[in-house]
Amino acid sequence: MSDSVQMDLSASLEDYLEAIFRIVQEKSAARAKDIGKRLKVSRSSVTGALHALAQRELINYAPYDLITLTDKGRAVAEDVARRHEVLRDFFVKVLAVGREDADEAACKMEHAIPDAILDRFLDFVEFVERCPRGGSKWIKGFGYYCDNDNKTGNCEKCVELVLDEVRSRTTGKAADGRTSASLGEMKLGEKGVIVRISGTGGIRRRLLDMGATAGTLVEVERVAPFGDPIEVKIKGYHLTLRKDEAERIAVKLI
Amino acid sequence: MSDSVQMDLSASLEDYLEAIFRIVQEKSAARAKDIGKRLKVSRSSVTGALHALAQRELINYAPYDLITLTDKGRAVAEDVARRHEVLRDFFVKVLAVGREDADEAACKMEHAIPDAILDRFLDFVEFVERCPRGGSKWIKGFGYYCDNDNKTGNCEKCVELVLDEVRSRTTGKAADGRTSASLGEMKLGEKGVIVRISGTGGIRRRLLDMGATAGTLVEVERVAPFGDPIEVKIKGYHLTLRKDEAERIAVKLI
DNA sequence: GCATAATGTACGGCGTGCCGAACATTTGGT
DNA sequence: ACCAAATGTTCGGCACGCCGTACATTATGC
Ligand SMILES: [Mn+2]
Ligand SMILES: [Mn+2]
Ligand SMILES: [Mn+2]
Ligand SMILES: [Mn+2]
Numbered sequence: 016m017s018d019s020v021q022m023d024l025s026a027s028l029e030d031y032l033e034a035i036f037r038i039v040q041e042k043s044a045a046r047a048k049d050i051g052k053r054l055k056v057s058r059s060s061v062t063g064a065l066h067a068l069a070q071r072e073l074i075n076y077a078p079y080d081l082i083t084l085t086d087k088g089r090a091v092a093e094d095v096a097r098r099h100e101v102l103r104d105f106f107v108k109v110l111a112v113g114r115e116d117a118d119e120a121a122c123k124m125e126h127a128i129p130d131a132i133l134d135r136f137l138d139f140v141e142f143v144e145r146c147p148r149g150g151s152k153w154i155k156g157f158g159y160y161c162d163n164d165n166k167t168g169n170c171e172k173c174v175e176l177v178l179d180e181v182r183s184r185t186t187g188k189a190a191d192g193r194t195s196a197s198l199g200e201m202k203l204g205e206k207g208v209i210v211r212i213s214g215t216g217g218i219r220r221r222l223l224d225m226g227a228t229a230g231t232l233v234e235v236e237r238v239a240p241f242g243d244p245i246e247v248k249i250k251g252y253h254l255t256l257r258k259d260e261a262e263r264i265a266v267k268l269i
Numbered sequence: 270m271s272d273s274v275q276m277d278l279s280a281s282l283e284d285y286l287e288a289i290f291r292i293v294q295e296k297s298a299a300r301a302k303d304i305g306k307r308l309k310v311s312r313s314s315v316t317g318a319l320h321a322l323a324q325r326e327l328i329n330y331a332p333y334d335l336i337t338l339t340d341k342g343r344a345v346a347e348d349v350a351r352r353h354e355v356l357r358d359f360f361v362k363v364l365a366v367g368r369e370d371a372d373e374a375a376c377k378m379e380h381a382i383p384d385a386i387l388d389r390f391l392d393f394v395e396f397v398e399r400c401p402r403g404g405s406k407w408i409k410g411f412g413y414y415c416d417n418d419n420k421t422g423n424c425e426k427c428v429e430l431v432l433d434e435v436r437s438r439t440t441g442k443a444a445d446g447r448t449s450a451s452l453g454e455m456k457l458g459e460k461g462v463i464v465r466i467s468g469t470g471g472i473r474r475r476l477l478d479m480g481a482t483a484g485t486l487v488e489v490e491r492v493a494p495f496g497d498p499i500e501v502k503i504k505g506y507h508l509t510l511r512k513d514e515a516e517r518i519a520v521k522l523i
Numbered sequence: 524g525c526a527t528a529a530t531g532t533a534c535g536g537c538g539t540g541c542c543g544a545a546c547a548t549t550t551g552g553t
Numbered sequence: 554a555c556c557a558a559a560t561g562t563t564c565g566g567c568a569c570g571c572c573g574t575a576c577a578t579t580a581t582g583c
Contacts, residue, residue, distance in 0.1 A: 027570065047531060060571055062532055067569095079531060079578060110389040120386045127377035135364040281540065301561060314541055316562055321539090333548060333561060 020090045022071065026126035029095045030054055031064040034071060035082060040235075044081035078192070093252075098125040098133055102250045105136045109143055141232045153177060194266050197245065199262035201235045202218035207266035208232055214263035218256060222264075225250050276325065280380035283349045284308055285318040286327060287337060287376075290346035299336035347506075352379040352387055355505045359390045363397055391505050395486045398460070398492045452501065453516035455489045461520035462486055468517035472510060476518075479504050486521060 024032065034053045038045040047061040054061075069076035073088030084092060099121045106117035128136075201207060209231045212219050222228075227249050237246035237251065243258035256264075278286065288307045291516045292299040301315045308315075323330035328341030338346060360371035382390075455461060463485045466473050476482075481503050490507065491500035497512035510518075 025569075041389060047313065048529085056570095057572060058531065059533080059573075063570075106386060106389075110386065110393060112389060116383070116385060120381075120383050123381035123383075124378050127374075127381050129370070129374050129377075131370060132360060132366060132374045135360075135366060139364060279539075302559085310540095311542060313543075313563080317540070327559065 020079055020094045022073070022087075022091045024071075024091065026207075028064060029091075029126055030122070031061075031068060032056070032084075033091045033095045033099065035049075035068075035074065035084060036089065036096060039084060044083055046081060050082075065121075067178060095125060097251045098128060101133055101137045101140070102128065105140050108140055132239060144232070149236055196266055196268060197260050197262045198233060198256070198264040198266050199242065199245065201233075201245075201266065201268070203235055203238050205268060206232060206234045207268045209264060210267050211265040212263065213265065216260065218260045221254070222249070276327070276341075276345045280346065282318060282321055283380055284336075284376070285315075285322060286346045287349045287353065289322075289328065289342070290339060291340060295366070297338055300335060304336075305308075337452045349379060351505045352382060355387055355391045355394070356382065357409065359394050362394055388455075398486070426441065435442050442506060450520055450522060451516045452487060452489075452510070452518040453496065453512050455487075455499075457489055457492050459522060460486060460488045461522045462520050463518060465519040466517065467516060467519070470514065472517070473478055473516045475508070476503070479506055487518075487522075 031050065031054065031213060034050050035045045038049050038053065042049075046059055047065065050056075050064075051058050051061045065074065065082065066078050068074045068088070072085055073084070073091060075083045075085055099118075102121035102124055103114075103117045106112040106120060107114055110117075112120070196207070207228050209222075209227060211229060212222060222231075231249060234248045235245060236248050239245070241258075244255050245258065245261050246255050247261075248254070278508075285304065285308065288304050289299045292303050292307065296303075301312055301319065304310075304318075305312050305315045309502065317329065319330050322328045322342070326339055327345060329337045356375035356378055357368075357371045360366040360374060361368055364371075366374070450461070452461070452463075463476075463483050465479060465483060466476060476485075485503060488502045488506055489499065490502050493499070495512075498509050499512065499515050500507060500509050501515075502508070
C-alpha cells in the first residue's frame, strides 16, 4: 500500500540521495561540495557515495560534472523524503516537538521504520487533523497535559477541551460556507476528503496506486498563478496536478 | 530527565547488550549460542561483540565462561530496553499495531530515537491511558478510523465515541469504589497517580532522579506472594519496591 | 591567457561488523 | 575415564563508510 519503491539502500546512501533530492529542488543540480556540507561529511566521502549511487543507476554522474537524479533515483529519494516528512509531521503536529528537533529525529528514524508502521503514523496524523476543523482540541489536551503538569487531577482540563471541541464542532463547511468542491477549486491550505475520482487518465491510476480512494484526505500545498498546476499532499505524497485533472476529483471540504 | 546513562554504543552493541539482558532475565546467565540465535548472527560474531562489550566493562566475560552484566552494563541495557518498550507500547496502544510487528519495529528504531522525543512518546501513551478510565475512547476512535474506512464523513463516529467517553466518565474511583491508597495497597494491573512521596530513603531519591513527582502515573506490574516486593512501572522504568517503601507513596487511583 | 583558488577524485588507511573454516575447550553419555 | 558432540574462540577475509593527503580538473579574477 505504501512503498512500491524499494532499493535496499543503506541508511547512509539514503541520506545522500535525500540530500541530492533536496539540493536539486533548490538549485536544479547538486554539487559534491553542497552534499558534503549538508551531510557533514568530507568531499572524498561524497565521491565514494556518488560512485555507489551511480552504480545503482540512481544518479546521473560523470566525474566533475553536475549531479542529477535518474527517474529511479528520484522515486527512491521521494520515498525517503516521504518517510522523513511523515515522521516529522507526527512529531510536530501530534507530539508538539519543535521543528528542528523533529527534523533531526525524523532523519535518523526514517531509515528504520517499516512501511506498515509509517502508514499508521500517517493515518494517525490525518485522524488528528481531520476530526475537528482546524486542529483537534483533544490533541491540544495533550499539549496542555505536557505543558502544565496537569497530571495530578483526573485530566479534567483535557476532558473539558474535548467537550469544547465537540460543542463547537461545525457541520463541515469551509469558512465561506462551501461544503464541497472539486480539487481544482480548492485554495491554498484547504483540506478536503476525496468523494469521487471521475477522470480516467493517468491521475486516477496514480491515485489508486498509492491507495487514495474515496475518503482520503487531500491538502492543497501550492497553487500556481493561474491555478495550474496545483500541488497537493495525499497520503504523504506530493502530487502535482494539472487544473483539468484536479477538476475531475470531487472533494468534500473539512 | 530521561537518560542519565549514555554510553554511545553502536546499534549493534546495544542489541547485543539488550539480548544478554533479556536472556539473563530468563536464565540468570547468557551463553554465546543463545545470543547468536536471538540476534541471528554467527557464533564468531558473538565472540567479537563480547570482546567489545567486555572492553567497555559492560559485561563480565571470561573465555568459555557464562556471561553476566556488570552494574554499568545492566544500567545501559535497561535504558535500551526502556526505549524499546516505550516505542512498542506506543505502537501497540496508540497505533494499534500488532505486538510482533511493534516489537520488531521498536527494536530497529530504539537506536535512533532521541531522548527528548522518547519522553514525548511516553507522555503521549500515558496521556491516552490516563485520560478516561480503562482506555480512552477517542483512541478507540482512531481504531475505528483505521479499521472501518470511516473516512468519508466528517468523523461523526469518532466524535460520537468521544462524547460517549465524556458522558461515561467517572469521578476517578477504582472498581470497588476506592479512590486513593498507598502504592503498597494497589493490586496487580491497577493504575494510579502519585500524590505524595513521604519516605526519605533511597526510593525518594530514585523517583526524583527519574523525574517522578506528584502527578506521575504508576502501574503495578507484579506483586510477590505476600505483597512484598512489588514491581511497578513509572516513566517507562521498571522499579522494584519493598512493601514498606511502597506504603510511603500515596497515590490516587484512576 | 594565465595564475590561483575552488572544487573534485584517487588512494591508502582505519574502525566496525559480519562470515566461514579451523582449532580449542567443555559437556555429556557410556 | 574417554570419546563424540556441542559450544566457544581465533583468524583471515570481506563489505561499508569515513577520513586525510596528494593529485587532477575546473572556475575565476585580472
Ligand atoms: Mn536520514
Ligand atoms: Mn531525512
Ligand atoms: Mn534493537
Ligand atoms: Mn530492542
